[in-house]
Amino acid sequence: MLRALVAALIIGLxxxxxxxxxxxxxxSLIGDGIGHVALTGVxxxxxxxxxxxxxxxxxxxxxxxxxxxxxxxxxxxxxxxLALLFYGGIAGGVxxxxxxxxxxxANLMQYLFGSLVTTSPQDIVVIxxxxxxxxxxxxxxxxxxxxxxxxxxxxRVSGLPVRTLNLLMAxxxxxxxxxxxxxxxxxxxxxxxxxPVAAAQQVTRGFRSTMAAAMAIGLGAAGAGVLVSAEIDTAxxxxxxxxxxxxxxxITVGSTAWRALRRRAHPPxxxxxxxxVLQRA
Amino acid sequence: MSERASAxxxxxxxxxxxxxxxxxxxxxxxxxxxLCVRAxxxxxxxxANGSGKSTLIRTILGLVPVGRGExxxxxxxxxxxxxxxxLGYVPQRLGAGSGVPATVGxxxxxxxxxxxxxxxxxxxxxxxxxxxxxxxxxxxxxIDDPVATLSGGxxxxxxxxxxxxxxxxxxxxxxxxxxxxxxxxEAFAAVLGRFAAAGGTILLVAHELGxxxxxxxxxxxxxxxxxxHEGPAPEPAGHHAQPGHDHVHPHAAPQRAGICExxxxxxxxxx
Numbered sequence: 021m022l023r024a025l026v027a028a029l030i031i032g033l034x035x036x037x038x039x040x041x042x043x044x045x046x047x048s049l050i051g052d053g054i055g056h057v058a059l060t061g062v063x064x065x066x067x068x069x070x071x072x073x074x075x076x077x078x079x080x081x082x083x084x085x086x087x088x089x090x091x092x093x094x095x096x097x098x099x100x101x102l103a104l105l106f107y108g109g110i111a112g113g114v115x116x117x118x119x120x121x122x123x124x125x126a127n128l129m130q131y132l133f134g135s136l137v138t139t140s141p142q143d144i145v146v147i148x149x150x151x152x153x154x155x156x157x158x159x160x161x162x163x164x165x166x167x168x169x170x171x172x173x174x175x176r177v178s179g180l181p182v183r184t185l186n187l188l189m190a191x192x193x194x195x196x197x198x199x200x201x202x203x204x205x206x207x208x209x210x211x212x213x214x215x216p217v218a219a220a221q222q223v224t225r226g227f228r229s230t231m232a233a234a235m236a237i238g239l240g241a242a243g244a245g246v247l248v249s250a251e252i253d254t255a256x257x258x259x260x261x262x263x264x265x266x267x268x269x270x271i272t273v274g275s276t277a278w279r280a281l282r283r284r285a286h287p288p289x290x291x292x293x294x295x296x297v298l299q300r301a
Numbered sequence: 302m303s304e305r306a307s308a309x310x311x312x313x314x315x316x317x318x319x320x321x322x323x324x325x326x327x328x329x330x331x332x333x334x335x336l337c338v339r340a341x342x343x344x345x346x347x348x349a350n351g352s353g354k355s356t357l358i359r360t361i362l363g364l365v366p367v368g369r370g371e372x373x374x375x376x377x378x379x380x381x382x383x384x385x386x387x388l389g390y391v392p393q394r395l396g397a398g399s400g401v402p403a404t405v406g407x408x409x410x411x412x413x414x415x416x417x418x419x420x421x422x423x424x425x426x427x428x429x430x431x432x433x434x435x436x437x438x439x440x441x442x443x444i445d446d447p448v449a450t451l452s453g454g455x456x457x458x459x460x461x462x463x464x465x466x467x468x469x470x471x472x473x474x475x476x477x478x479x480x481x482x483x484x485x486x487e488a489f490a491a492v493l494g495r496f497a498a499a500g501g502t503i504l505l506v507a508h509e510l511g512x513x514x515x516x517x518x519x520x521x522x523x524x525x526x527x528x529x530h531e532g533p534a535p536e537p538a539g540h541h542a543q544p545g546h547d548h549v550h551p552h553a554a555p556q557r558a559g560i561c562e563x564x565x566x567x568x569x570x571x572x
Contacts, residue, residue: 163422163423166403171411173364173392174392175414176363178385185419217401221400221401224402225404226403226445
């Protein structure tokens with residue numbers, strides 16, 4: 021139980037720190053796509069009698085780098101590339117897990133929806149180390165990653181190693197997905213990256229404050245998710261995601277209501293002059 | 302190396318373009334363009350829509366691959382150019398808003414990366430440069446506001462502040478005043494004037510110069526993939542030439558006739 025809590029807290033902190041960049045570059049669903057690919061990695065691991073986590077990291081990193089290269093070429097739309105990834109990943113995973121000796125529905129479900137309770141001390145070490153690496157990378161390179169996600173062309177003209185930073189993001193996404201697989205499961209991984217960011221940005225004004233708030237919400241949802249799920253006997257991963265979504269709804273409703281109240285209390289003093297827009301023929 | 306380029310090196314060519322040709326998907330956009338911008342000059346690249354003027358500037362910046370010909374930046378072939386901090390780029394508009402908020406200060410701070418590198422955390426010199434650049438464009442009071450709450454003209458001034466924060470020697474601007482309100486255009490021209498007066502070099506693409514007209518040392522008109530005119534900024538064709546024309550149009554102007562087309566032009570359809 022304590023191990024499960026620690027693992028969940030690490031993921032709750034690391035996932036939104038990465039997710040904010042994905043949301044910023046409109047790749048909110050990439051985590052989901054990589055999650056599907058990671059299932060193929062799990063299948064490979066089970067088939068070869070290797071650690072499924074290790075093989076999932078490798079296969080999903082390859083998948084993430086592949087998507088990034090496709091995106092850079094601009095040949096296939098990001099949307100289509102994601103679709104190919106989703107279907108290929110999940111189909112490959114189901115087939116490979118089926119081929120392996122210890123194939124069972126329970127085994128598959130454990131990866132699809134998480135299985136915190138079976139977290140071993142070894143898993144904690146892996147999750148902790150990789151989670152810390154993700155966190156450090158995302159926080160250390162915040163100015164550069166922000167610049168690349170905000171305006172990629174400007175970043176290129178600034179001489180930033182844009183391609184390397186994009187690949188760093190791709191590999192980090194793969195690592196985060198794989199370590200979060202134990203907590204929330206591959207199908208819900210993306211929620212933990214995206215929902216806290218969506219909730220935070222309802223009330224924040226800047227990028228740094230959004231990142232901090234999203235990490236706090238992720239941490240809270242993950243911690244509460246584990247405790248609540250133990251209490252009412254539900255799946256911890258799904259409970260965590262539901263709590264994060266509840267935070268999103270509460271913050272959205274609260275901030276809208278607060279803004280409406282404030283507007284009534286202090287009507288705007290002056291209206292800004294309308295912008296005259298030049299005709300661009 | 303051509304005579305032109307070596308002459309530029311002997312002089313002080315900041316941007317040197319030699320017989321440049323650029324094409325996308327087999328369609329040639331620039332056929333044969335040569336251009337030399339020297340230190341301290343303010344140069345406008347003009348042309349009708351579709352003439353290739355934006356492609357020219359994007360190729361100079363390395364965002365579009367060179368087909369044929371050569372480009373040198375500060376006397377160094379563009380492919381080997383590393384000193385990007387000397388160059389400040391002002392794109393047409395802020396990247397598509399993604400929903401993740403960012404403050405004006407955070408966007409402008411990106412302009413320091415070229416100088417600082419990605420490994421060093423921002424220091425007091427970076428913060429001072431950001432404040433200085435925002436003061437210059439008159440937006441210091443908005444430093445903690447989300448950029449999404451700014452008007453189009455203020456967002457454009459944020460982008461020029463981002464470029465200025467890196468303390469560049471050369472500013473490259475892609476249609477900086479397109480879609481910008483009159484007050485911001487004036488502020489823009491004033492900022493560029495101060496930059497040029499301090500010895501900075503400016504290369505800008507424009508559809509119409511507006512308040513920037515007096516700053517321009519010379520202009521190059523791109524037409525049909527070539528430089529059709531090089532010299533003083535030509536008088537615009539159509540009703541832009543009329544005295545008192547303030548270069549401000551309502552957004553959905555009912556009539557398309559007379560939209561700035563720099564002669565010579567073949568009246569490409571407005572899009």
